[in-house]
Amino acid sequence: MDYDFSFFLAVATLVTGVIWGGYLLVLKARGEIFDEEHEPILVEYARSFFPVVLIVLLLRSFIAEPFRIPSASMMPTLLIGDFILVNKFTYGIRLPVINKKIIELNEPKRGDIVVFRYPKDPTVDYIKRVIGLPGDRVAYYDKKLHINGQPINQVSLGRYQGVGQGEDMTGNEHLLEDLTGIEHSILIRSGALSAEGVYVVPEGNYFVMGDNRDNSNDSRYWGTVPEENLVGQAFFIWMSWDWQYKGVNLDRIGTALK
CATH class of the missing domain: 1.10.287 (Helix Hairpins)
Structure with missing residues (x-):
């Protein structure tokens, strides 16, 4: 508990x-x-x-439950200081406190942004993107994904310009990744070392990664997320406040997440 x-x-x-x-x-x-x-x-x-x-x-x-983004691991999709809403019923109805599922609903889809209890310390909530579903074979080499043998397409969007607390991400390569039909932006830092390998996702588990690929502590390092650790799906930015930038970022308020 x-x-x-x-x-x-x-x-x-x-x-x-x-x-x-x-x-x-x-x-x-x-x-x-x-x-x-x-x-x-x-x-x-x-x-x-x-x-x-x-x-x-x-x-x-x-x-729905509100969360605040404390790190750069999901940039450029989510910035430090974003306040998001998480859909608590989309993956099933769970009892509060004991987190026991009582009603089955949907299952996570590839590309979903999910909040979950960190498997190494369930008192800590993490947010990442679902990359691999149960039974998938995920390969990550040379900063590129392959899922079940299929290469995941990436298109360069140029160099990223960070702001505020994410300013040190300036100069990273900004890419549009097509995750088998789900397009989203990612950041890559040329020359940075990151975990590589082939990962087979066990049943009842999910392989997750941050969109800021070289600045994310994710499944490449500590393994997959059990289904019972899921909290919900992030779907909306209701506030964005970065004290190092310009305070409230009105441009991000009301952004739907994908």
Whole structure:
């Protein structure tokens, strides 16, 4: 069990619900009518906060959860300081805190941007792009992908100009990669060393990589992501704030992710 924000939301919902509901039961047992003006202060707070924390818990657990991008590993798709929304139900409905799936829905597709619990430390959330599906054979050599023997096409878009906290990415090669029908931008740093090899994706697992290929700690280094570690699919940038650049970046707000 992870003692994260969802855990504390669940505890707050339980405690406030028990206090408020328990008070109402006591009044009913006494044959008394609820009087808002004479309720104890603790019950007043519980009654006020219970619906709020319950709604937040339900929204974060089953609808969408906000995340902030802290690193450059998904540049140029996601910049440091982007605030994103993650669809929590697209890969199935899971119970909060224990993360047990109770309703099967969709499965991740190649090219999806996913948030997941880092397999080496499940208390930490990572965000990467799905490259390999269960059963796939993924090869990465000379900074190029091959999936099940098929080379993945890359088209140069020139040199990348970074801004703000991502300014040190300036000069990297900016490429448009066609991931078997899913086009997205990636960055490559010429001369940089990165892990290479052939990887076979086990059943129930996914091979993920960052779009900033030479600045990403991903499946090339620590293996695949088990299905039960998935949190959801990133789909929307609702805010972007980089204190080293120009504060709020209005151009990125409202961007749909792909």
